[in-house]
Amino acid sequence: MRNNLITFLFSFIITVTFSQENSTLSGYITDARSGETVIGAKIYIPSVKKGAITNNYGFYSLTVPSGKYLVEFRMGGQETEKKEIDLSQDVRLDFEMGADFQDIEEVTVDAKAKENTESTKVGQIELSIDEIKTLPAFMGEVDIIKTIQLLPGVSSAAEGGQGFYVRGGGPDQNLVLLDEAIVYNAAHLFGFFSVFNADAVKSVNLIKGSMPANFGGRMSSVLEVNMNEGNKKRFGVKGGIGAISSRLTIEGPLKKDKGSFIVSARRTYLDVIMKAAIPDDSPFAGTSYFFYDLNLKMNYEISKKDKIFLSGYYGKDEFSFGNLDDNFQIDMPWGNGIAALRWNHIFSSKLFMNVTATMTDYQFSFISSQDQFRFKLNSGIRDWGGKVDFTYFPNTRHKVKFGLDYIYHIFTPVSVSAENDDTVFDTGEPQRLTSHESAAYILDEFDINENLRINAGLRYSMYQQVGPFTRYIKGDVSTPDTSITYKKGDVIQFYNGLEPRVALRWMLPDKSSIKAGYSYNYQYVHLTSLSAVSLPTDIWYPTTDIAKPQKGWQTSLGYFRNFLQNKLETSVEVYYKGMNNLIEYKEGAIPGDNINDNTDNLLVFGKGWSYGIEFFLKKSSGKFTGWVGYTLSKTEREFADLNDGNPYPAKYDRRHDLSVVGSYKLNKRWIFSGAFIYATGNTLTLPTSWYVQNQDLLFNYGERNSTRMAPYHRLDISATWYSKEYKEKYDKTTGETIKVKKKLKTNVAISVYNVYNRANPYFLYVDNDGDFLQGDFEIKVKQVTLFPIIPSVTWNFEF
């Protein structure tokens, strides 16, 4: 079977040689204003109906029969530019677009609009960062993750919940990449804000359907976030002052048109507000919270064929809680550090290579002290990765990608230390788990004919858990605990598997299309969560000899059609997803120490499935833009050791999920936006009965996730006012008043979150109070709501 599949794939890659002589047009597309490369620009030759799209590095390659052509260059939100090119031989053309850019009062039809029907991308959505910035922002903080949660098939765990859930998959099943480096925890402030500073972001691409073979290691989705490269033409500063945070970005050329840098920083001042609000003599004077993050990127064109990029991110959250009366202090820092070094090389007009080296570090700590007692808990991950990726454009019909991925994982699931005065408690050796994850892949996107395009790929992934490691085997009443110790480098367990991926598009005569996709994925990391809401205390855990790799498959089928000359994009997609080797904690498990035990001894394993139908309608041009997304879905889990082995709804199972997003550009000065969300309430497990034991009231819980909270709905609105771009100036020489472009551009964004002050459930709990014997005992179910109506104002500037 495997051999047949490989032969099948290569039969498409070893392509037909055309009898006619061909020439290739290739190069980079850049933005004339900043010199930055443009992702997703379209190069199109109408006379032969052939086109290409720039990749994540702005590179394109288009092979056509030799001749002279009028070539069109299209970039999102701008007029098409045309150029006549003699393609009697291969031509390298690095093209600057948008030199004559004029801000227009309405958005023109996006070059990508046709992609809705024409591409093989199933369940893939690209969002413009400008589009994201005009939407209402919670507390004035533009948030990429919150925006993608407005798309069909994507949901949040709860208000402010960390991570996002794609088509029934868990938050750990999303591959979040920042300039190709993995981000394990993409949230600040327990998930209320994402780690992505919108000022530093260039593009956002979400793949929730059929994942191409060049991506792997996760089962549900890919969120690709690419950072801005920095202006190669001139120095610039932009920033914003908001209700809870401020931002500052500085960018400029390292050498004009050759290289550039960008540095972007953000910090909240909640700690300053809390310090002012909590008196110094208050017992809680030691309580504060803040986060900060820093993005850095540099790029340099070494030669016409070589470019290097260095990207970095460092962000940290610091939460402290103090009670001076009790000499009690808790500090909880957590954060990510990410670095990526990339090298682009053009071997020829048809072969492009990217080499990436990455480092990802995520650490979480919890430090408490009370009088002489001190306790510290750490968990974290450090990854060292490398990737070589080739893109080969043999002819117009084919685009081939192949490459290798490698990651060395170092996991510290839980490491605990405790002291009491001079006594150091035995909390065991800190457990570190190390492993090698690697993959090889190949894929080909090719046109079988005018109507049928296939993207077929195969990924082969491998995983080795290696020593040093001690495996503790828990005995029962009659059997003592035992252990096995592995030395450094010992192979403890090896897993591998083939991951086929196929997506196809069939164009119908009425310019609509049908798309279908199938993907099979292995995932070698897990996220273990104790709570009904996701928190930084959730622990990442690698695949081990006990915790098997997650395996998932997804199939989807969709109908795509554009209306009104591509102004209106619509789609309907159905999907079914199966997931195996999912993990949960055993009932009542509390991970706390690592004495003679491994975290995975506390885990149970099961499976899950999800199916649904998604409707999407998007208007991306004109004064009024926006979208409506609706998902009808069901997501369940089944674990032999949980819920008596019976299937139960996943905690983020949502029957209905509706998002309506709109933005109206009144003129050059004003944009009004709104977003409405409706979602079926999340599930949770509440006690079904109470009983009394030794004078204490105890609860007994029923079926897992059998209670459903009230539906979630909310309306946010915003208005953004832009300063005039031009000022009038008297010209002494001509005696006329002329318009001069202002150096400083500003805007003020006013947002109202939760306009009608809906008390949405964050969680429910059962509260009891009083005394039976006094006759005033009560049991009540209570709902906690986080955010009422919240207005905010942010002032943004750029010069």
Added chain:
Amino acid sequence: MRKIIYLLSIAFILFSCTKEVVIDIPGYKEQIVIDGRIETGQPPFVLISKSKDIYSPTDLNAFLNSFQSGAIVTVSNGTTSVQLTEICTDNLPPGSESFIAELLGVSVADLASVQICGYTSFDPLIAGEIGKTYNLTVNFEGETFTASTQIVQPTPFDAVFWKPDGNLTTHGYSWATLSDPAGQFDAYLWEVKRINLGADGLPKDDGFQKPFGPVFDDQFFDGLTFDFFFDNPSAYDDSISDKFRGLYPLGDTLVIKFSKMDRDVYEFMEKKELQLATAGNPFATPTNIPNNITGDALGVWAGFSPSYDTLICQP
């Protein structure tokens, strides 16, 4: 991890608002609750009740009506088997009042005002002895439930003491020095009762109270000798100044009951305390408390071997 959960709860409570809601909670099933215990030198005592729907009435009558009569309850220690007698608070054998009042958590004076029936035997042959295993059998409404527990070897404190906390001179925690036996599983329960007289001329506490996190095992300190402290569980009401909360004032006299238990009872007690600390809290996994009873019942059959120390709060 418990502290993290506690901290997060506080953080979210600080920034959120709460209201009562009525929501469908499906899946209620009535179950028998067996609450039995036996301690060194004490007779076995078993209460049998039924669990109640979460939305059922919670008045005094509902509480009292949950206790069940008519069960056949037997306890054996391997050599002696005794069927327990059903006794009720309004008709107690002379001399048993203080024992029963302690178990029910009410004062002797209040015993007459509550109508609760339980099962016990004052046969000295079945009183708790260190090192013995006690088997419980309950026959009720056609079903049979069994359980087993052991009274393990106790570990008394090396010393107990009180010292002022921080810069204070008049208030402090209760401290103890413990030498944990090496190489074996040990689990402990700390309970305390203030026996000095209050303003009303009566002892400050009717019965033993449990502080926060009173149950622990020796995973962290197997074989170590160390000092540790517990707070005053009765010192948290609003009338007490913040800086004195959880502390014992100079002059209090305490009886500390420090009990040991077997692993199954510890599992029950640990999860019970966890549930009491986190019930309904979304940051903790919902915890159904495991028990050592065969059959579809709730509760526990628990053996304890307490040691008692008297601590006078003075430097």
